[in-house]
Amino acid sequence: MKVLGAAWDELYSVMAQMVQGLFRHGLPLTDKIAARTALTNFFLHIHPVRVRRSWIRMSYTLCLGGLSFFLFIVLTVTGLYLMFYYVPSVEHAYQDMYDLKFVVTFGGVIRNMHRWAAHAMVITVWLHVARVFYTGAYKKPREFNWAIGTTLLLITLLLSFTGYLLPWDQLSIWAITVGTNMARYAPIAGPYTRYLMLGGKVVGANALLRFYVAHVVGLPLVAFLLMVVHFWRVRKDGFSGGL
Amino acid sequence: MATEARERIEARRRLQRAETPLAVRDDSQDEMIVSFPEFVFKEFIASVAMTVFLLIVSIWLDAPLLNRANPGMTPNPSKAPWYFLGLQELLSRFPPLMAGVAFPTFVIVLMILLPYLDRNPSRRPAERKVAIILFTLYMLIAVALVLIGTFFRGEAWTWNWGLVLGSG
Numbered sequence: 001m002k003v004l005g006a007a008w009d010e011l012y013s014v015m016a017q018m019v020q021g022l023f024r025h026g027l028p029l030t031d032k033i034a035a036r037t038a039l040t041n042f043f044l045h046i047h048p049v050r051v052r053r054s055w056i057r058m059s060y061t062l063c064l065g066g067l068s069f070f071l072f073i074v075l076t077v078t079g080l081y082l083m084f085y086y087v088p089s090v091e092h093a094y095q096d097m098y099d100l101k102f103v104v105t106f107g108g109v110i111r112n113m114h115r116w117a118a119h120a121m122v123i124t125v126w127l128h129v130a131r132v133f134y135t136g137a138y139k140k141p142r143e144f145n146w147a148i149g150t151t152l153l154l155i156t157l158l159l160s161f162t163g164y165l166l167p168w169d170q171l172s173i174w175a176i177t178v179g180t181n182m183a184r185y186a187p188i189a190g191p192y193t194r195y196l197m198l199g200g201k202v203v204g205a206n207a208l209l210r211f212y213v214a215h216v217v218g219l220p221l222v223a224f225l226l227m228v229v230h231f232w233r234v235r236k237d238g239f240s241g242g243l
Numbered sequence: 244m245a246t247e248a249r250e251r252i253e254a255r256r257r258l259q260r261a262e263t264p265l266a267v268r269d270d271s272q273d274e275m276i277v278s279f280p281e282f283v284f285k286e287f288i289a290s291v292a293m294t295v296f297l298l299i300v301s302i303w304l305d306a307p308l309l310n311r312a313n314p315g316m317t318p319n320p321s322k323a324p325w326y327f328l329g330l331q332e333l334l335s336r337f338p339p340l341m342a343g344v345a346f347p348t349f350v351i352v353l354m355i356l357l358p359y360l361d362r363n364p365s366r367r368p369a370e371r372k373v374a375i376i377l378f379t380l381y382m383l384i385a386v387a388l389v390l391i392g393t394f395f396r397g398e399a400w401t402w403n404w405g406l407v408l409g410s411g
Contacts, residue, residue, distance in 0.1 A: 031277050038279035047278040054273045056282050063289045070290045074297065094311045101308070112301035120297070122326050133378050136366030143358035150354045157326060164324050173312035174321040182323070182330060185343035202314060 048235060055241035060135065064128035068156075069227065071121040078114040079216065082107075086166070088212035090205045093168035118160050125156045137240035145233040148226055155223045162215035165208060176203050176211070319398050328392025329385050335400050 028034035038044045054060070085104050086096045100107035129149065132138055138146035165176045180197055184190045199206030276282070323331050333342035353360070363371050397403025 028280060034277045034279050038277065038283075041279075044279055044283060047282060049278060050275050051278045051282060052273040052275055056278075056285070058285065063286075066286055066289060067293055070293055074294070090312075097308055101305075108305070109298075109301050112304065112306045113297050115306035116300050116304070117297055119325075120293075130378075130382060134368070134375065136371060136374075138358045139361070139364070139366060140358065146358050147355045150351065154351070160326070161324055167308060168312045169307075170309040170312060170316070170318055171307055173314065174318055175323050178321050178323040178331065179327055182327070182334065182339075182343040185339040187340065187344070190344070203312075204314070 046231060051239070052241060055239035057241075060241065062127070062131055064124050064131055068121055068124045068128055069231075071117050071124060072223070072227070074117045075114060075121065076220065078110050078117065081110045082114060083216060088166065088208050090168065090208060093166065093208060097167045097169070114163075118163060121156060122160055125153050129153055132240075135240060142233075142237045142240065145230060145237055148230050148233070152223065152226050152230060155219055155226065159215065159219045159223065162211040162219065165203070165211040166215065168208065173203050176207065320396060320400050322392070322396075325389060325393050328396075329388030332388045332392040332396070335396075 023037070024040055025033050025036045028037045035049050038047060038049045082100065085100055085107065087093065097111075100111050102108075132146065132149065161176075161179060164179075165172045180194050180203070183194045183197065186193060195201065197207070197210065198204070199210050322328060330342065330347060333346060336342065337346075361371075361374055363374065365371055368375060394407050395402055395404070397406060
Protein backbone atom coordinates (compact mmCIF):
# COMPACT_ATOMS: atom_id res chain seq x y z
CA MET A 1 0.00 0.00 0.00
CA LYS A 2 2.84 2.29 0.90
CA VAL A 3 4.53 1.61 -2.47
CA LEU A 4 1.31 2.36 -4.31
CA GLY A 5 0.91 5.61 -2.43
CA ALA A 6 4.48 6.65 -3.26
CA ALA A 7 3.94 5.74 -6.93
CA TRP A 8 0.76 7.81 -7.00
CA ASP A 9 2.53 10.78 -5.47
CA GLU A 10 5.28 10.45 -8.06
CA LEU A 11 2.76 10.22 -10.94
CA TYR A 12 0.86 13.20 -9.58
CA SER A 13 3.97 15.37 -9.40
CA VAL A 14 4.95 14.42 -12.97
CA MET A 15 1.47 15.34 -14.19
CA ALA A 16 1.56 18.58 -12.25
CA GLN A 17 4.89 19.35 -13.88
CA MET A 18 3.38 18.67 -17.32
CA VAL A 19 0.49 21.04 -16.66
CA GLN A 20 2.83 23.68 -15.26
CA GLY A 21 4.99 23.38 -18.37
CA LEU A 22 1.92 23.99 -20.48
CA PHE A 23 0.29 26.75 -18.43
CA ARG A 24 2.75 28.74 -16.34
CA HIS A 25 0.14 29.81 -13.80
CA GLY A 26 -2.89 28.55 -11.90
CA LEU A 27 -6.55 28.75 -12.86
CA PRO A 28 -7.49 32.29 -13.97
CA LEU A 29 -9.58 33.01 -10.89
CA THR A 30 -8.19 36.48 -10.19
CA ASP A 31 -7.65 39.36 -12.64
CA LYS A 32 -3.92 39.09 -12.15
CA ILE A 33 -3.71 35.43 -13.18
CA ALA A 34 -6.21 36.03 -16.00
CA ALA A 35 -4.00 38.82 -17.32
CA ARG A 36 -0.99 36.54 -17.17
CA THR A 37 -2.94 33.87 -19.10
CA ALA A 38 -3.57 36.30 -21.95
CA LEU A 39 0.02 37.50 -21.83
CA THR A 40 1.70 34.10 -21.95
CA ASN A 41 -0.64 32.25 -24.32
CA PHE A 42 0.33 32.39 -27.98
CA PHE A 43 -3.22 31.98 -29.22
CA LEU A 44 -4.58 34.67 -26.93
CA HIS A 45 -1.86 37.25 -27.62
CA ILE A 46 -3.93 38.58 -30.53
CA HIS A 47 -5.92 40.42 -27.83
CA PRO A 48 -4.60 43.24 -25.69
CA VAL A 49 -4.29 42.04 -22.10
CA ARG A 50 -6.62 44.75 -20.87
CA VAL A 51 -9.42 46.41 -22.83
CA ARG A 52 -11.96 49.09 -22.09
CA ARG A 53 -15.50 47.83 -21.92
CA SER A 54 -16.61 50.29 -24.61
CA TRP A 55 -14.11 48.89 -27.15
CA ILE A 56 -15.63 45.44 -27.19
CA ARG A 57 -19.33 46.23 -26.74
CA MET A 58 -21.16 43.83 -29.02
CA SER A 59 -23.78 46.44 -29.88
CA TYR A 60 -20.91 48.44 -31.41
CA THR A 61 -18.83 45.80 -33.22
CA LEU A 62 -21.74 43.41 -33.89
CA CYS A 63 -18.93 40.85 -33.86
CA LEU A 64 -18.76 41.10 -37.68
CA GLY A 65 -14.97 41.25 -38.07
CA GLY A 66 -14.51 38.37 -35.65
CA LEU A 67 -17.18 36.30 -37.40
CA SER A 68 -15.54 36.95 -40.78
CA PHE A 69 -12.24 35.68 -39.39
CA PHE A 70 -13.95 32.67 -37.82
CA LEU A 71 -15.64 31.85 -41.14
CA PHE A 72 -12.21 32.03 -42.78
CA ILE A 73 -11.01 29.40 -40.28
CA VAL A 74 -14.10 27.23 -40.92
CA LEU A 75 -13.45 27.52 -44.66
CA THR A 76 -9.79 26.56 -44.22
CA VAL A 77 -10.65 23.46 -42.17
CA THR A 78 -13.54 22.26 -44.37
CA GLY A 79 -11.51 23.17 -47.46
CA LEU A 80 -8.61 20.96 -46.35
CA TYR A 81 -11.05 18.07 -45.89
CA LEU A 82 -12.40 18.59 -49.40
CA MET A 83 -8.85 18.73 -50.84
CA PHE A 84 -8.26 15.10 -49.80
CA TYR A 85 -10.98 13.96 -52.20
CA TYR A 86 -10.90 16.50 -55.00
CA VAL A 87 -8.73 16.36 -58.13
CA PRO A 88 -8.78 19.58 -60.19
CA SER A 89 -8.97 17.95 -63.61
CA VAL A 90 -11.77 17.99 -66.16
CA GLU A 91 -12.00 14.16 -65.98
CA HIS A 92 -12.27 13.90 -62.20
CA ALA A 93 -13.62 17.13 -60.72
CA TYR A 94 -17.34 16.53 -61.32
CA GLN A 95 -17.20 12.85 -60.37
CA ASP A 96 -15.40 13.82 -57.13
CA MET A 97 -18.37 16.03 -56.24
CA TYR A 98 -20.64 12.98 -56.47
CA ASP A 99 -18.25 10.90 -54.40
CA LEU A 100 -18.16 13.63 -51.77
CA LYS A 101 -21.93 13.67 -51.67
CA PHE A 102 -22.62 9.93 -51.66
CA VAL A 103 -19.45 8.03 -50.71
CA VAL A 104 -17.18 10.09 -48.45
CA THR A 105 -18.03 10.07 -44.74
CA PHE A 106 -19.58 13.47 -43.91
CA GLY A 107 -18.46 14.60 -47.37
CA GLY A 108 -21.84 16.09 -48.23
CA VAL A 109 -22.17 18.03 -44.99
CA ILE A 110 -18.59 19.32 -45.20
CA ARG A 111 -19.10 20.46 -48.80
CA ASN A 112 -22.37 22.16 -47.84
CA MET A 113 -20.66 23.85 -44.91
CA HIS A 114 -17.86 25.07 -47.16
CA ARG A 115 -20.35 26.49 -49.62
CA TRP A 116 -22.66 28.19 -47.11
CA ALA A 117 -19.77 29.49 -45.01
CA ALA A 118 -18.32 31.07 -48.18
CA HIS A 119 -21.60 32.86 -48.90
CA ALA A 120 -21.87 33.84 -45.24
CA MET A 121 -18.33 35.27 -45.29
CA VAL A 122 -19.10 37.48 -48.30
CA ILE A 123 -22.09 38.82 -46.34
CA THR A 124 -20.32 39.30 -42.98
CA VAL A 125 -17.35 41.04 -44.64
CA TRP A 126 -19.74 43.41 -46.44
CA LEU A 127 -21.65 44.09 -43.23
CA HIS A 128 -18.33 44.68 -41.43
CA VAL A 129 -17.47 47.32 -44.05
CA ALA A 130 -20.89 48.90 -43.50
CA ARG A 131 -20.45 48.89 -39.71
CA VAL A 132 -17.03 50.52 -39.98
CA PHE A 133 -18.49 53.15 -42.30
CA TYR A 134 -21.52 53.96 -40.14
CA THR A 135 -19.39 54.31 -37.00
CA GLY A 136 -16.87 56.47 -38.89
CA ALA A 137 -14.10 54.16 -37.71
CA TYR A 138 -12.19 54.53 -41.00
CA LYS A 139 -11.21 58.10 -40.11
CA LYS A 140 -7.82 59.18 -38.86
CA PRO A 141 -5.73 57.35 -37.67
CA ARG A 142 -7.19 54.24 -39.33
CA GLU A 143 -7.07 55.33 -42.99
CA PHE A 144 -4.58 52.68 -43.99
CA ASN A 145 -6.31 49.85 -42.18
CA TRP A 146 -9.47 50.77 -44.09
CA ALA A 147 -7.49 50.34 -47.34
CA ILE A 148 -6.27 46.92 -46.16
CA GLY A 149 -9.86 46.05 -45.28
CA THR A 150 -11.03 47.06 -48.77
CA THR A 151 -8.37 44.79 -50.25
CA LEU A 152 -9.51 41.97 -47.97
CA LEU A 153 -13.09 42.47 -49.21
CA LEU A 154 -11.89 42.11 -52.81
CA ILE A 155 -9.86 39.01 -51.92
CA THR A 156 -12.91 37.50 -50.22
CA LEU A 157 -14.88 38.00 -53.43
CA LEU A 158 -12.05 36.52 -55.51
CA LEU A 159 -11.76 33.52 -53.17
CA SER A 160 -15.47 32.85 -53.53
CA PHE A 161 -15.31 33.41 -57.29
CA THR A 162 -12.39 31.01 -57.84
CA GLY A 163 -14.11 28.38 -55.70
CA TYR A 164 -17.23 28.68 -57.84
CA LEU A 165 -15.56 26.93 -60.80
CA LEU A 166 -14.24 23.91 -58.93
CA PRO A 167 -17.36 21.64 -58.92
CA TRP A 168 -17.16 21.75 -62.72
CA ASP A 169 -20.91 21.68 -63.29
CA GLN A 170 -23.07 23.80 -65.58
CA LEU A 171 -23.52 26.42 -62.85
CA SER A 172 -19.79 26.92 -62.29
CA ILE A 173 -18.50 26.92 -65.86
CA TRP A 174 -21.07 29.46 -67.08
CA ALA A 175 -20.87 31.68 -64.02
CA ILE A 176 -17.11 31.91 -64.54
CA THR A 177 -17.60 32.47 -68.27
CA VAL A 178 -19.93 35.39 -67.54
CA GLY A 179 -17.74 36.70 -64.73
CA THR A 180 -14.49 36.63 -66.69
CA ASN A 181 -16.26 38.12 -69.72
CA MET A 182 -16.69 41.28 -67.64
CA ALA A 183 -12.89 41.59 -67.41
CA ARG A 184 -12.67 41.56 -71.21
CA TYR A 185 -14.22 45.02 -71.48
CA ALA A 186 -11.24 46.78 -69.91
CA PRO A 187 -9.40 48.78 -72.56
CA ILE A 188 -6.22 47.14 -73.91
CA ALA A 189 -5.52 45.02 -70.78
CA GLY A 190 -8.98 43.38 -70.79
CA PRO A 191 -8.51 40.43 -73.16
CA TYR A 192 -5.02 39.76 -71.80
CA THR A 193 -6.30 39.77 -68.21
CA ARG A 194 -8.96 37.26 -69.15
CA TYR A 195 -6.42 35.09 -70.97
CA LEU A 196 -4.15 35.22 -67.91
CA MET A 197 -6.99 34.16 -65.60
CA LEU A 198 -8.23 31.31 -67.79
CA GLY A 199 -5.02 30.14 -69.41
CA GLY A 200 -6.96 30.14 -72.68
CA LYS A 201 -9.80 31.78 -74.53
CA VAL A 202 -12.53 29.62 -72.99
CA VAL A 203 -13.12 28.10 -69.54
CA GLY A 204 -11.32 24.76 -69.86
CA ALA A 205 -8.81 22.49 -68.16
CA ASN A 206 -6.23 25.27 -67.75
CA ALA A 207 -8.78 27.57 -66.14
CA LEU A 208 -9.80 24.82 -63.71
CA LEU A 209 -6.19 24.29 -62.61
CA ARG A 210 -5.47 28.02 -62.31
CA PHE A 211 -8.61 28.67 -60.30
CA TYR A 212 -7.80 25.70 -58.06
CA VAL A 213 -4.25 26.87 -57.33
CA ALA A 214 -5.41 30.44 -56.71
CA HIS A 215 -8.27 29.19 -54.52
CA VAL A 216 -6.33 26.82 -52.26
CA VAL A 217 -2.87 28.43 -52.10
CA GLY A 218 -2.41 31.89 -53.62
CA LEU A 219 -5.41 33.84 -52.39
CA PRO A 220 -5.59 32.26 -48.90
CA LEU A 221 -1.94 33.11 -48.30
CA VAL A 222 -2.41 36.73 -49.33
CA ALA A 223 -5.64 36.90 -47.32
CA PHE A 224 -3.92 35.48 -44.24
CA LEU A 225 -1.02 37.91 -44.47
CA LEU A 226 -3.33 40.90 -44.90
CA MET A 227 -5.52 39.69 -42.02
CA VAL A 228 -2.50 39.53 -39.72
CA VAL A 229 -1.58 43.10 -40.67
CA HIS A 230 -5.24 44.16 -40.34
CA PHE A 231 -5.54 42.79 -36.79
CA TRP A 232 -2.13 44.10 -35.77
CA ARG A 233 -3.06 47.58 -36.94
CA VAL A 234 -6.39 47.48 -35.12
CA ARG A 235 -4.31 47.38 -31.95
CA LYS A 236 -1.57 49.77 -33.06
CA ASP A 237 -3.96 52.39 -34.42
CA GLY A 238 -6.16 52.02 -31.35
CA PHE A 239 -9.64 50.56 -31.01
CA SER A 240 -12.28 52.81 -32.49
CA GLY A 241 -14.69 51.87 -29.66
CA GLY A 242 -17.66 53.60 -28.11
CA LEU A 243 -20.19 55.63 -30.03
CA MET B 244 15.38 54.10 -18.29
CA ALA B 245 12.04 52.51 -17.64
CA THR B 246 10.45 55.68 -16.36
CA GLU B 247 11.88 57.62 -19.26
CA ALA B 248 10.35 55.17 -21.73
CA ARG B 249 7.07 55.34 -19.87
CA GLU B 250 7.10 59.12 -20.08
CA ARG B 251 7.78 58.97 -23.81
CA ILE B 252 4.84 56.60 -24.28
CA GLU B 253 2.60 58.88 -22.22
CA ALA B 254 3.72 61.92 -24.21
CA ARG B 255 2.97 60.13 -27.48
CA ARG B 256 -0.47 59.13 -26.20
CA ARG B 257 -1.22 62.72 -25.22
CA LEU B 258 -0.14 63.87 -28.69
CA GLN B 259 -2.31 61.21 -30.36
CA ARG B 260 -5.30 62.29 -28.30
CA ALA B 261 -4.73 65.93 -29.17
CA GLU B 262 -4.35 65.12 -32.87
CA THR B 263 -7.50 63.08 -33.12
CA PRO B 264 -10.52 65.15 -32.23
CA LEU B 265 -12.64 62.29 -33.53
CA ALA B 266 -13.56 60.42 -30.40
CA VAL B 267 -17.27 60.70 -29.97
CA ARG B 268 -16.89 60.68 -26.25
CA ASP B 269 -14.05 60.44 -23.82
CA ASP B 270 -13.57 56.77 -22.95
CA SER B 271 -10.62 57.25 -20.63
CA GLN B 272 -12.91 56.85 -17.61
CA ASP B 273 -14.47 53.62 -18.93
CA GLU B 274 -13.93 50.51 -16.92
CA MET B 275 -10.82 48.54 -17.89
CA ILE B 276 -11.37 44.81 -17.98
CA VAL B 277 -9.04 41.89 -18.57
CA SER B 278 -9.65 40.57 -22.09
CA PHE B 279 -9.27 36.99 -20.90
CA PRO B 280 -11.63 35.37 -20.08
CA GLU B 281 -14.52 37.81 -20.56
CA PHE B 282 -13.80 38.99 -24.12
CA VAL B 283 -12.44 35.62 -25.23
CA PHE B 284 -15.58 33.98 -23.85
CA LYS B 285 -17.79 36.29 -25.96
CA GLU B 286 -15.83 35.39 -29.07
CA PHE B 287 -16.10 31.74 -28.18
CA ILE B 288 -19.89 31.97 -27.81
CA ALA B 289 -20.16 33.82 -31.16
CA SER B 290 -18.10 31.17 -32.95
CA VAL B 291 -20.04 28.31 -31.39
CA ALA B 292 -23.31 29.98 -32.45
CA MET B 293 -21.98 30.38 -36.00
CA THR B 294 -20.83 26.74 -36.11
CA VAL B 295 -24.22 25.49 -34.96
CA PHE B 296 -25.96 27.73 -37.49
CA LEU B 297 -23.73 26.48 -40.33
CA LEU B 298 -24.21 22.84 -39.30
CA ILE B 299 -28.00 23.14 -39.23
CA VAL B 300 -28.10 24.91 -42.59
CA SER B 301 -25.69 22.37 -44.10
CA ILE B 302 -27.74 19.40 -42.92
CA TRP B 303 -30.94 20.92 -44.29
CA LEU B 304 -29.77 22.57 -47.48
CA ASP B 305 -27.65 20.87 -50.10
CA ALA B 306 -25.15 22.94 -52.05
CA PRO B 307 -26.26 23.13 -55.70
CA LEU B 308 -24.78 20.65 -58.17
CA LEU B 309 -26.15 20.76 -61.71
CA ASN B 310 -25.21 18.62 -64.69
CA ARG B 311 -21.59 18.16 -65.64
CA ALA B 312 -19.99 21.22 -67.29
CA ASN B 313 -20.77 21.27 -70.99
CA PRO B 314 -19.02 23.99 -73.00
CA GLY B 315 -21.36 23.29 -75.91
CA MET B 316 -24.58 24.05 -74.04
CA THR B 317 -25.03 27.59 -72.74
CA PRO B 318 -27.85 27.85 -70.20
CA ASN B 319 -30.22 30.76 -70.71
CA PRO B 320 -29.81 32.94 -68.76
CA SER B 321 -26.16 32.46 -67.74
CA LYS B 322 -25.63 34.14 -64.43
CA ALA B 323 -22.44 35.13 -62.59
CA PRO B 324 -22.12 34.34 -58.84
CA TRP B 325 -24.77 36.30 -56.92
CA TYR B 326 -22.43 39.02 -55.59
CA PHE B 327 -21.52 39.92 -59.20
CA LEU B 328 -25.14 39.97 -60.39
CA GLY B 329 -25.44 43.68 -59.63
CA LEU B 330 -22.55 44.21 -62.03
CA GLN B 331 -24.19 41.94 -64.59
CA GLU B 332 -27.43 43.90 -64.23
CA LEU B 333 -25.51 47.13 -64.87
CA LEU B 334 -23.91 45.53 -67.93
CA SER B 335 -27.36 44.93 -69.37
CA ARG B 336 -28.22 48.61 -68.99
CA PHE B 337 -25.00 50.50 -69.75
CA PRO B 338 -22.20 50.20 -72.31
CA PRO B 339 -19.74 47.51 -71.20
CA LEU B 340 -16.78 49.84 -70.83
CA MET B 341 -18.80 51.90 -68.36
CA ALA B 342 -20.55 49.12 -66.43
CA GLY B 343 -17.86 46.45 -66.57
CA VAL B 344 -14.79 48.59 -66.01
CA ALA B 345 -15.46 52.21 -65.08
CA PHE B 346 -18.10 51.62 -62.36
CA PRO B 347 -16.27 48.91 -60.38
CA THR B 348 -12.92 50.69 -60.66
CA PHE B 349 -14.53 53.92 -59.54
CA VAL B 350 -16.16 52.24 -56.54
CA ILE B 351 -12.93 50.51 -55.42
CA VAL B 352 -10.79 53.64 -55.79
CA LEU B 353 -13.44 55.74 -54.06
CA MET B 354 -13.56 53.26 -51.17
CA ILE B 355 -9.81 53.26 -50.65
CA LEU B 356 -9.61 57.06 -50.86
CA LEU B 357 -12.69 57.56 -48.67
CA PRO B 358 -10.81 58.49 -45.46
CA TYR B 359 -8.96 61.23 -47.35
CA LEU B 360 -12.01 62.52 -49.23
CA ASP B 361 -14.24 62.61 -46.16
CA ARG B 362 -12.70 65.64 -44.41
CA ASN B 363 -15.38 65.78 -41.74
CA PRO B 364 -13.52 65.07 -38.48
CA SER B 365 -16.63 64.08 -36.54
CA ARG B 366 -17.77 60.53 -35.99
CA ARG B 367 -21.14 61.50 -34.53
CA PRO B 368 -23.94 60.26 -36.83
CA ALA B 369 -25.80 63.54 -36.39
CA GLU B 370 -22.84 65.48 -37.77
CA ARG B 371 -22.21 63.34 -40.83
CA LYS B 372 -25.65 63.11 -42.36
CA VAL B 373 -24.43 63.57 -45.96
CA ALA B 374 -21.90 60.72 -45.70
CA ILE B 375 -24.45 58.40 -44.10
CA ILE B 376 -27.16 59.21 -46.66
CA LEU B 377 -24.77 58.71 -49.61
CA PHE B 378 -23.43 55.41 -48.27
CA THR B 379 -26.92 54.13 -47.46
CA LEU B 380 -28.06 55.04 -50.98
CA TYR B 381 -25.07 53.20 -52.45
CA MET B 382 -25.78 50.11 -50.33
CA LEU B 383 -29.49 50.14 -51.22
CA ILE B 384 -28.74 50.44 -54.94
CA ALA B 385 -26.13 47.66 -54.75
CA VAL B 386 -28.50 45.33 -52.87
CA ALA B 387 -31.40 46.17 -55.22
CA LEU B 388 -29.29 45.41 -58.31
CA VAL B 389 -28.14 42.08 -56.84
CA LEU B 390 -31.74 41.15 -55.96
CA ILE B 391 -32.95 42.10 -59.45
CA GLY B 392 -30.19 40.09 -61.08
CA THR B 393 -30.84 37.09 -58.85
CA PHE B 394 -34.62 36.91 -58.70
CA PHE B 395 -36.13 38.98 -61.50
CA ARG B 396 -34.04 38.11 -64.54
CA GLY B 397 -35.07 35.18 -66.70
CA GLU B 398 -34.39 34.03 -70.24
CA ALA B 399 -32.21 36.39 -72.30
CA TRP B 400 -32.01 38.60 -69.19
CA THR B 401 -35.63 39.77 -69.63
CA TRP B 402 -37.72 40.75 -66.64
CA ASN B 403 -39.37 37.68 -65.15
CA TRP B 404 -41.75 37.61 -62.19
CA GLY B 405 -42.04 33.85 -62.43
CA LEU B 406 -38.76 33.23 -60.62
CA VAL B 407 -40.28 34.90 -57.56
CA LEU B 408 -43.97 34.12 -57.93
CA GLY B 409 -43.32 30.55 -58.97
CA SER B 410 -45.52 30.41 -62.09
CA GLY B 411 -42.34 30.14 -64.19
